[in-house]
Amino acid sequence: MTSQSEHDVFLSFRGEDTRNNFAVHLYQALDRNGINPYKDDKELRKGEEISPALLMAIEESKISIVIFSENYASSTWCLDELVKILECKESKQQVVLVVYYKLEPSTVRHQEYSFKDALAKHEEKFKDDAKVQRWKTALNQVPKLCGFHLKINQDEYEFIEEIVQEVSTSLPNRFDLNVAENPVAIQSHVNYVIKTFLCIEENDTRMIGIFGSGGIGKTTIAKEMYNLIAKKFKDRCFLADVRESSKQNQGRLGQLQEKILSNIHSRIRVDDDHQGMELIRNRLCHKKLFWFSMMLIIWTN
Structure with missing residues:
Protein backbone atom coordinates (compact mmCIF):
# COMPACT_ATOMS: atom_id res chain seq x y z
CA MET A 1 0.00 0.00 0.00
CA THR A 2 1.30 3.46 -0.92
CA SER A 3 1.75 5.82 1.99
CA GLN A 4 -0.19 9.06 1.72
CA SER A 5 2.95 10.92 2.77
CA GLU A 6 4.24 10.26 -0.75
CA HIS A 7 1.64 12.65 -2.16
CA ASP A 8 2.54 16.27 -2.85
CA VAL A 9 -0.95 17.62 -3.52
CA PHE A 10 -4.40 16.92 -2.08
CA LEU A 11 -7.37 17.58 -4.37
CA SER A 12 -10.66 18.49 -2.71
CA PHE A 13 -13.57 18.43 -5.17
CA ARG A 14 -17.25 17.52 -5.56
CA GLY A 15 -17.29 14.24 -7.43
CA GLU A 16 -20.57 14.65 -9.30
CA ASP A 17 -19.37 18.00 -10.72
CA THR A 18 -15.75 17.38 -11.65
CA ARG A 19 -14.66 13.76 -11.09
CA ASN A 20 -14.92 12.76 -14.75
CA ASN A 21 -13.71 16.02 -16.28
CA PHE A 22 -11.77 18.82 -14.63
CA ALA A 23 -10.52 16.97 -11.53
CA VAL A 24 -9.18 14.01 -13.50
CA HIS A 25 -7.59 16.30 -16.10
CA LEU A 26 -5.85 18.27 -13.37
CA TYR A 27 -4.76 15.04 -11.67
CA GLN A 28 -3.25 13.73 -14.90
CA ALA A 29 -1.49 17.03 -15.66
CA LEU A 30 0.10 17.09 -12.20
CA ASP A 31 1.17 13.47 -12.56
CA ARG A 32 2.72 14.11 -16.00
CA ASN A 33 4.82 16.86 -14.46
CA GLY A 34 6.24 14.62 -11.76
CA ILE A 35 3.91 15.88 -9.03
CA ASN A 36 2.20 13.21 -6.91
CA PRO A 37 -1.46 14.12 -6.37
CA TYR A 38 -3.94 12.49 -3.99
CA LYS A 39 -7.46 12.16 -5.38
CA ASP A 40 -10.25 10.38 -3.52
CA ASP A 41 -11.80 8.08 -6.12
CA LYS A 42 -14.47 6.47 -3.98
CA GLU A 43 -17.86 6.90 -5.61
CA LEU A 44 -19.80 5.91 -2.49
CA ARG A 45 -18.99 7.04 1.01
CA LYS A 46 -20.52 5.63 4.16
CA GLY A 47 -21.57 7.87 7.02
CA GLU A 48 -21.42 11.63 7.42
CA GLU A 49 -17.96 11.96 8.95
CA ILE A 50 -14.80 12.43 6.92
CA SER A 51 -12.59 9.34 6.99
CA PRO A 52 -9.31 9.21 8.98
CA ALA A 53 -7.48 8.29 5.76
CA LEU A 54 -8.54 11.54 4.11
CA LEU A 55 -7.62 13.57 7.20
CA MET A 56 -4.15 12.03 7.13
CA ALA A 57 -3.82 12.64 3.38
CA ILE A 58 -4.58 16.32 3.92
CA GLU A 59 -2.16 16.63 6.84
CA GLU A 60 0.72 15.01 4.97
CA SER A 61 0.29 16.86 1.67
CA LYS A 62 2.44 19.89 0.94
CA ILE A 63 -0.28 21.65 -1.07
CA SER A 64 -4.06 21.41 -1.10
CA ILE A 65 -6.15 22.44 -4.09
CA VAL A 66 -9.82 23.16 -3.39
CA ILE A 67 -11.99 22.96 -6.50
CA PHE A 68 -15.18 24.93 -5.84
CA SER A 69 -18.00 23.90 -8.16
CA GLU A 70 -21.76 24.40 -8.10
CA ASN A 71 -22.51 21.49 -5.76
CA TYR A 72 -19.36 21.62 -3.61
CA ALA A 73 -21.22 22.85 -0.50
CA SER A 74 -23.84 20.09 -0.77
CA SER A 75 -21.19 17.59 0.36
CA THR A 76 -20.45 17.56 4.07
CA TRP A 77 -17.25 15.65 3.25
CA CYS A 78 -16.05 18.51 1.04
CA LEU A 79 -16.87 21.06 3.72
CA ASP A 80 -15.05 19.02 6.36
CA GLU A 81 -12.07 18.72 4.00
CA LEU A 82 -12.06 22.51 3.61
CA VAL A 83 -12.06 23.04 7.38
CA LYS A 84 -9.18 20.57 7.79
CA ILE A 85 -7.23 22.14 4.92
CA LEU A 86 -7.48 25.59 6.48
CA GLU A 87 -6.41 24.17 9.84
CA CYS A 88 -3.31 22.70 8.18
CA LYS A 89 -2.65 26.03 6.50
CA GLU A 90 -2.42 27.65 9.92
CA SER A 91 -0.67 24.87 11.84
CA LYS A 92 1.62 23.50 9.13
CA GLN A 93 1.91 26.51 6.79
CA GLN A 94 0.48 24.32 4.05
CA VAL A 95 0.02 26.03 0.69
CA VAL A 96 -3.64 26.23 -0.35
CA LEU A 97 -4.81 27.01 -3.88
CA VAL A 98 -8.45 27.64 -4.76
CA VAL A 99 -10.10 26.90 -8.10
CA TYR A 100 -13.48 28.40 -8.98
CA TYR A 101 -14.78 25.93 -11.54
CA LYS A 102 -17.32 27.77 -13.72
CA LEU A 103 -18.45 29.55 -10.58
CA GLU A 104 -18.20 33.16 -9.48
CA PRO A 105 -15.88 33.66 -6.47
CA SER A 106 -18.54 35.80 -4.80
CA THR A 107 -20.90 32.80 -4.73
CA VAL A 108 -18.46 31.04 -2.40
CA ARG A 109 -17.40 34.09 -0.44
CA HIS A 110 -20.93 35.26 0.36
CA GLN A 111 -22.51 31.79 0.28
CA GLU A 112 -25.04 32.64 -2.40
CA TYR A 113 -27.27 30.56 -4.69
CA SER A 114 -26.41 26.84 -4.50
CA PHE A 115 -24.09 27.40 -1.52
CA LYS A 116 -26.81 29.21 0.43
CA ASP A 117 -29.33 26.47 -0.33
CA ALA A 118 -26.91 23.69 0.63
CA LEU A 119 -25.99 25.29 3.96
CA ALA A 120 -29.67 25.82 4.78
CA LYS A 121 -30.31 22.10 4.21
CA HIS A 122 -27.34 21.21 6.43
CA GLU A 123 -28.68 23.44 9.23
CA GLU A 124 -32.06 21.74 9.02
CA LYS A 125 -30.59 18.24 8.88
CA PHE A 126 -27.90 18.39 11.55
CA LYS A 127 -29.40 20.81 14.05
CA ASP A 128 -25.78 21.58 14.90
CA ASP A 129 -25.13 25.30 14.71
CA ALA A 130 -21.46 24.91 15.67
CA LYS A 131 -20.71 22.48 12.82
CA VAL A 132 -22.46 24.58 10.17
CA GLN A 133 -20.85 27.74 11.54
CA ARG A 134 -17.40 26.14 11.10
CA TRP A 135 -18.23 25.49 7.47
CA LYS A 136 -19.45 29.06 6.96
CA THR A 137 -16.34 30.47 8.63
CA ALA A 138 -14.13 28.35 6.39
CA LEU A 139 -15.95 29.60 3.28
CA ASN A 140 -15.53 33.18 4.48
CA GLN A 141 -11.75 32.71 4.59
CA VAL A 142 -11.59 31.79 0.90
CA PRO A 143 -10.79 35.37 -0.35
CA LYS A 144 -7.46 35.19 1.53
CA LEU A 145 -6.31 32.25 -0.59
CA CYS A 146 -4.57 32.19 -3.97
CA GLY A 147 -7.36 31.66 -6.49
CA PHE A 148 -7.87 30.60 -10.12
CA HIS A 149 -11.17 31.38 -11.82
CA LEU A 150 -12.22 29.16 -14.74
CA LYS A 151 -15.00 30.95 -16.58
CA ILE A 152 -17.57 29.29 -18.83
CA ASN A 153 -16.13 28.59 -22.31
CA GLN A 154 -12.57 29.33 -21.13
CA ASP A 155 -9.76 27.10 -22.43
CA GLU A 156 -9.46 24.40 -19.77
CA TYR A 157 -6.08 23.09 -20.95
CA GLU A 158 -4.28 26.42 -20.58
CA PHE A 159 -6.04 27.01 -17.26
CA ILE A 160 -4.78 23.69 -15.89
CA GLU A 161 -1.26 24.47 -17.13
CA GLU A 162 -1.29 27.68 -15.06
CA ILE A 163 -2.24 25.71 -11.94
CA VAL A 164 0.45 23.10 -12.56
CA GLN A 165 3.05 25.83 -12.97
CA GLU A 166 1.97 27.44 -9.69
CA VAL A 167 2.16 24.08 -7.91
CA SER A 168 5.62 23.37 -9.37
CA THR A 169 6.85 26.75 -8.15
CA SER A 170 5.30 26.33 -4.70
CA LEU A 171 6.67 22.87 -3.94
CA PRO A 172 9.92 23.36 -2.01
CA ASN A 173 13.15 22.08 -3.58
CA ARG A 174 11.46 19.60 -5.91
CA PHE A 175 14.18 19.82 -8.50
CA ASP A 176 17.21 20.31 -6.29
CA LEU A 177 20.33 18.34 -7.11
CA ASN A 178 22.54 17.06 -4.33
CA VAL A 179 25.25 19.57 -3.46
CA ALA A 180 27.71 19.32 -0.55
CA GLU A 181 26.74 21.47 2.42
CA ASN A 182 28.58 24.80 2.68
CA PRO A 183 31.15 24.29 -0.12
CA VAL A 184 33.96 26.84 0.14
CA ALA A 185 33.33 30.08 -1.79
Whole structure:
Protein backbone atom coordinates (compact mmCIF):
# COMPACT_ATOMS: atom_id res chain seq x y z
CA MET A 1 0.00 0.00 0.00
CA THR A 2 1.30 3.46 -0.92
CA SER A 3 1.75 5.82 1.99
CA GLN A 4 -0.19 9.06 1.72
CA SER A 5 2.95 10.92 2.77
CA GLU A 6 4.24 10.26 -0.75
CA HIS A 7 1.64 12.65 -2.16
CA ASP A 8 2.54 16.27 -2.85
CA VAL A 9 -0.95 17.62 -3.52
CA PHE A 10 -4.40 16.92 -2.08
CA LEU A 11 -7.37 17.58 -4.37
CA SER A 12 -10.66 18.49 -2.71
CA PHE A 13 -13.57 18.43 -5.17
CA ARG A 14 -17.25 17.52 -5.56
CA GLY A 15 -17.29 14.24 -7.43
CA GLU A 16 -20.57 14.65 -9.30
CA ASP A 17 -19.37 18.00 -10.72
CA THR A 18 -15.75 17.38 -11.65
CA ARG A 19 -14.66 13.76 -11.09
CA ASN A 20 -14.92 12.76 -14.75
CA ASN A 21 -13.71 16.02 -16.28
CA PHE A 22 -11.77 18.82 -14.63
CA ALA A 23 -10.52 16.97 -11.53
CA VAL A 24 -9.18 14.01 -13.50
CA HIS A 25 -7.59 16.30 -16.10
CA LEU A 26 -5.85 18.27 -13.37
CA TYR A 27 -4.76 15.04 -11.67
CA GLN A 28 -3.25 13.73 -14.90
CA ALA A 29 -1.49 17.03 -15.66
CA LEU A 30 0.10 17.09 -12.20
CA ASP A 31 1.17 13.47 -12.56
CA ARG A 32 2.72 14.11 -16.00
CA ASN A 33 4.82 16.86 -14.46
CA GLY A 34 6.24 14.62 -11.76
CA ILE A 35 3.91 15.88 -9.03
CA ASN A 36 2.20 13.21 -6.91
CA PRO A 37 -1.46 14.12 -6.37
CA TYR A 38 -3.94 12.49 -3.99
CA LYS A 39 -7.46 12.16 -5.38
CA ASP A 40 -10.25 10.38 -3.52
CA ASP A 41 -11.80 8.08 -6.12
CA LYS A 42 -14.47 6.47 -3.98
CA GLU A 43 -17.86 6.90 -5.61
CA LEU A 44 -19.80 5.91 -2.49
CA ARG A 45 -18.99 7.04 1.01
CA LYS A 46 -20.52 5.63 4.16
CA GLY A 47 -21.57 7.87 7.02
CA GLU A 48 -21.42 11.63 7.42
CA GLU A 49 -17.96 11.96 8.95
CA ILE A 50 -14.80 12.43 6.92
CA SER A 51 -12.59 9.34 6.99
CA PRO A 52 -9.31 9.21 8.98
CA ALA A 53 -7.48 8.29 5.76
CA LEU A 54 -8.54 11.54 4.11
CA LEU A 55 -7.62 13.57 7.20
CA MET A 56 -4.15 12.03 7.13
CA ALA A 57 -3.82 12.64 3.38
CA ILE A 58 -4.58 16.32 3.92
CA GLU A 59 -2.16 16.63 6.84
CA GLU A 60 0.72 15.01 4.97
CA SER A 61 0.29 16.86 1.67
CA LYS A 62 2.44 19.89 0.94
CA ILE A 63 -0.28 21.65 -1.07
CA SER A 64 -4.06 21.41 -1.10
CA ILE A 65 -6.15 22.44 -4.09
CA VAL A 66 -9.82 23.16 -3.39
CA ILE A 67 -11.99 22.96 -6.50
CA PHE A 68 -15.18 24.93 -5.84
CA SER A 69 -18.00 23.90 -8.16
CA GLU A 70 -21.76 24.40 -8.10
CA ASN A 71 -22.51 21.49 -5.76
CA TYR A 72 -19.36 21.62 -3.61
CA ALA A 73 -21.22 22.85 -0.50
CA SER A 74 -23.84 20.09 -0.77
CA SER A 75 -21.19 17.59 0.36
CA THR A 76 -20.45 17.56 4.07
CA TRP A 77 -17.25 15.65 3.25
CA CYS A 78 -16.05 18.51 1.04
CA LEU A 79 -16.87 21.06 3.72
CA ASP A 80 -15.05 19.02 6.36
CA GLU A 81 -12.07 18.72 4.00
CA LEU A 82 -12.06 22.51 3.61
CA VAL A 83 -12.06 23.04 7.38
CA LYS A 84 -9.18 20.57 7.79
CA ILE A 85 -7.23 22.14 4.92
CA LEU A 86 -7.48 25.59 6.48
CA GLU A 87 -6.41 24.17 9.84
CA CYS A 88 -3.31 22.70 8.18
CA LYS A 89 -2.65 26.03 6.50
CA GLU A 90 -2.42 27.65 9.92
CA SER A 91 -0.67 24.87 11.84
CA LYS A 92 1.62 23.50 9.13
CA GLN A 93 1.91 26.51 6.79
CA GLN A 94 0.48 24.32 4.05
CA VAL A 95 0.02 26.03 0.69
CA VAL A 96 -3.64 26.23 -0.35
CA LEU A 97 -4.81 27.01 -3.88
CA VAL A 98 -8.45 27.64 -4.76
CA VAL A 99 -10.10 26.90 -8.10
CA TYR A 100 -13.48 28.40 -8.98
CA TYR A 101 -14.78 25.93 -11.54
CA LYS A 102 -17.32 27.77 -13.72
CA LEU A 103 -18.45 29.55 -10.58
CA GLU A 104 -18.20 33.16 -9.48
CA PRO A 105 -15.88 33.66 -6.47
CA SER A 106 -18.54 35.80 -4.80
CA THR A 107 -20.90 32.80 -4.73
CA VAL A 108 -18.46 31.04 -2.40
CA ARG A 109 -17.40 34.09 -0.44
CA HIS A 110 -20.93 35.26 0.36
CA GLN A 111 -22.51 31.79 0.28
CA GLU A 112 -25.04 32.64 -2.40
CA TYR A 113 -27.27 30.56 -4.69
CA SER A 114 -26.41 26.84 -4.50
CA PHE A 115 -24.09 27.40 -1.52
CA LYS A 116 -26.81 29.21 0.43
CA ASP A 117 -29.33 26.47 -0.33
CA ALA A 118 -26.91 23.69 0.63
CA LEU A 119 -25.99 25.29 3.96
CA ALA A 120 -29.67 25.82 4.78
CA LYS A 121 -30.31 22.10 4.21
CA HIS A 122 -27.34 21.21 6.43
CA GLU A 123 -28.68 23.44 9.23
CA GLU A 124 -32.06 21.74 9.02
CA LYS A 125 -30.59 18.24 8.88
CA PHE A 126 -27.90 18.39 11.55
CA LYS A 127 -29.40 20.81 14.05
CA ASP A 128 -25.78 21.58 14.90
CA ASP A 129 -25.13 25.30 14.71
CA ALA A 130 -21.46 24.91 15.67
CA LYS A 131 -20.71 22.48 12.82
CA VAL A 132 -22.46 24.58 10.17
CA GLN A 133 -20.85 27.74 11.54
CA ARG A 134 -17.40 26.14 11.10
CA TRP A 135 -18.23 25.49 7.47
CA LYS A 136 -19.45 29.06 6.96
CA THR A 137 -16.34 30.47 8.63
CA ALA A 138 -14.13 28.35 6.39
CA LEU A 139 -15.95 29.60 3.28
CA ASN A 140 -15.53 33.18 4.48
CA GLN A 141 -11.75 32.71 4.59
CA VAL A 142 -11.59 31.79 0.90
CA PRO A 143 -10.79 35.37 -0.35
CA LYS A 144 -7.46 35.19 1.53
CA LEU A 145 -6.31 32.25 -0.59
CA CYS A 146 -4.57 32.19 -3.97
CA GLY A 147 -7.36 31.66 -6.49
CA PHE A 148 -7.87 30.60 -10.12
CA HIS A 149 -11.17 31.38 -11.82
CA LEU A 150 -12.22 29.16 -14.74
CA LYS A 151 -15.00 30.95 -16.58
CA ILE A 152 -17.57 29.29 -18.83
CA ASN A 153 -16.13 28.59 -22.31
CA GLN A 154 -12.57 29.33 -21.13
CA ASP A 155 -9.76 27.10 -22.43
CA GLU A 156 -9.46 24.40 -19.77
CA TYR A 157 -6.08 23.09 -20.95
CA GLU A 158 -4.28 26.42 -20.58
CA PHE A 159 -6.04 27.01 -17.26
CA ILE A 160 -4.78 23.69 -15.89
CA GLU A 161 -1.26 24.47 -17.13
CA GLU A 162 -1.29 27.68 -15.06
CA ILE A 163 -2.24 25.71 -11.94
CA VAL A 164 0.45 23.10 -12.56
CA GLN A 165 3.05 25.83 -12.97
CA GLU A 166 1.97 27.44 -9.69
CA VAL A 167 2.16 24.08 -7.91
CA SER A 168 5.62 23.37 -9.37
CA THR A 169 6.85 26.75 -8.15
CA SER A 170 5.30 26.33 -4.70
CA LEU A 171 6.67 22.87 -3.94
CA PRO A 172 9.92 23.36 -2.01
CA ASN A 173 13.15 22.08 -3.58
CA ARG A 174 11.46 19.60 -5.91
CA PHE A 175 14.18 19.82 -8.50
CA ASP A 176 17.21 20.31 -6.29
CA LEU A 177 20.33 18.34 -7.11
CA ASN A 178 22.54 17.06 -4.33
CA VAL A 179 25.25 19.57 -3.46
CA ALA A 180 27.71 19.32 -0.55
CA GLU A 181 26.74 21.47 2.42
CA ASN A 182 28.58 24.80 2.68
CA PRO A 183 31.15 24.29 -0.12
CA VAL A 184 33.96 26.84 0.14
CA ALA A 185 33.33 30.08 -1.79
CA ILE A 186 30.72 28.46 -4.02
CA GLN A 187 28.05 31.13 -3.60
CA SER A 188 30.17 34.00 -4.85
CA HIS A 189 31.00 32.10 -8.05
CA VAL A 190 27.36 31.12 -8.57
CA ASN A 191 26.12 34.68 -8.07
CA TYR A 192 28.76 36.01 -10.45
CA VAL A 193 27.77 33.65 -13.28
CA ILE A 194 24.04 34.23 -12.80
CA LYS A 195 24.23 38.02 -12.66
CA THR A 196 26.94 38.50 -15.27
CA PHE A 197 26.11 35.91 -17.92
CA LEU A 198 22.65 34.39 -17.53
CA CYS A 199 20.41 37.48 -17.30
CA ILE A 200 17.31 35.31 -17.08
CA GLU A 201 14.88 38.19 -17.45
CA GLU A 202 16.12 38.87 -20.97
CA ASN A 203 14.08 36.93 -23.51
CA ASP A 204 16.88 35.36 -25.53
CA THR A 205 18.94 32.19 -25.93
CA ARG A 206 22.24 31.75 -24.09
CA MET A 207 24.93 29.11 -23.80
CA ILE A 208 27.57 29.20 -21.07
CA GLY A 209 30.60 26.96 -20.65
CA ILE A 210 32.29 26.36 -17.32
CA PHE A 211 35.77 24.91 -17.82
CA GLY A 212 38.93 24.24 -15.85
CA SER A 213 41.02 21.43 -14.42
CA GLY A 214 39.39 18.54 -12.59
CA GLY A 215 38.30 18.89 -8.98
CA ILE A 216 37.97 22.69 -8.83
CA GLY A 217 34.18 22.61 -8.42
CA LYS A 218 32.79 23.11 -11.94
CA THR A 219 30.00 20.59 -11.51
CA THR A 220 29.21 21.86 -8.01
CA ILE A 221 28.80 25.39 -9.34
CA ALA A 222 26.58 24.18 -12.18
CA LYS A 223 24.41 22.11 -9.79
CA GLU A 224 23.95 25.01 -7.42
CA MET A 225 23.01 27.28 -10.32
CA TYR A 226 20.51 24.67 -11.49
CA ASN A 227 18.98 24.48 -8.01
CA LEU A 228 18.53 28.25 -7.89
CA ILE A 229 17.09 28.66 -11.37
CA ALA A 230 15.23 25.47 -12.37
CA LYS A 231 12.01 26.39 -10.55
CA LYS A 232 11.62 29.45 -12.81
CA PHE A 233 11.09 27.18 -15.82
CA LYS A 234 8.19 24.91 -16.65
CA ASP A 235 10.50 22.51 -18.52
CA ARG A 236 13.95 21.54 -17.30
CA CYS A 237 16.54 18.84 -17.80
CA PHE A 238 19.81 17.84 -16.12
CA LEU A 239 22.28 15.59 -17.93
CA ALA A 240 25.18 14.29 -15.90
CA ASP A 241 28.31 12.49 -17.11
CA VAL A 242 27.70 13.29 -20.78
CA ARG A 243 31.25 12.48 -21.84
CA GLU A 244 31.28 9.11 -20.07
CA SER A 245 27.84 8.18 -21.42
CA SER A 246 28.94 9.05 -24.93
CA LYS A 247 32.08 6.91 -24.62
CA GLN A 248 30.11 3.95 -23.30
CA ASN A 249 27.82 4.18 -26.33
CA GLN A 250 30.73 4.55 -28.78
CA GLY A 251 30.00 8.20 -29.40
CA ARG A 252 26.28 7.73 -30.07
CA LEU A 253 24.00 10.28 -28.39
CA GLY A 254 20.61 8.62 -28.78
CA GLN A 255 20.33 7.64 -25.11
CA LEU A 256 21.07 11.20 -23.98
CA GLN A 257 18.67 12.63 -26.54
CA GLU A 258 15.99 10.27 -25.23
CA LYS A 259 16.59 11.51 -21.70
CA ILE A 260 16.21 15.16 -22.73
CA LEU A 261 12.96 14.48 -24.60
CA SER A 262 11.54 12.21 -21.89
CA ASN A 263 12.18 14.83 -19.21
CA ILE A 264 10.03 17.29 -21.11
CA HIS A 265 7.56 15.07 -22.98
CA SER A 266 6.30 11.60 -22.25
CA ARG A 267 8.58 8.66 -22.99
CA ILE A 268 10.01 9.01 -26.53
CA ARG A 269 12.18 6.46 -28.30
CA VAL A 270 15.20 7.65 -30.28
CA ASP A 271 16.59 5.14 -32.78
CA ASP A 272 19.60 7.13 -33.97
CA ASP A 273 21.41 10.44 -33.44
CA HIS A 274 19.95 12.12 -36.53
CA GLN A 275 16.39 11.27 -35.51
CA GLY A 276 17.16 12.58 -32.01
CA MET A 277 18.40 15.89 -33.41
CA GLU A 278 15.23 16.34 -35.45
CA LEU A 279 12.97 15.39 -32.53
CA ILE A 280 14.72 17.87 -30.23
CA ARG A 281 14.55 20.59 -32.87
CA ASN A 282 10.86 20.02 -33.60
CA ARG A 283 9.59 19.28 -30.08
CA LEU A 284 11.54 21.94 -28.17
CA CYS A 285 11.80 24.86 -30.59
CA HIS A 286 8.83 26.72 -29.08
CA LYS A 287 9.49 25.86 -25.44
CA LYS A 288 11.16 27.89 -22.75
CA LEU A 289 13.36 25.41 -20.94
CA PHE A 290 16.35 25.14 -18.65
CA TRP A 291 18.92 22.56 -19.68
CA PHE A 292 22.11 21.57 -17.88
CA SER A 293 24.48 19.32 -19.80
CA MET A 294 27.86 18.41 -18.32
CA MET A 295 29.52 21.84 -18.30
CA LEU A 296 26.87 23.62 -20.34
CA ILE A 297 23.78 25.49 -19.22
CA ILE A 298 21.36 26.33 -22.02
CA TRP A 299 17.88 27.75 -22.16
CA THR A 300 15.78 28.50 -25.18
CA ASN A 301 12.56 30.34 -25.95
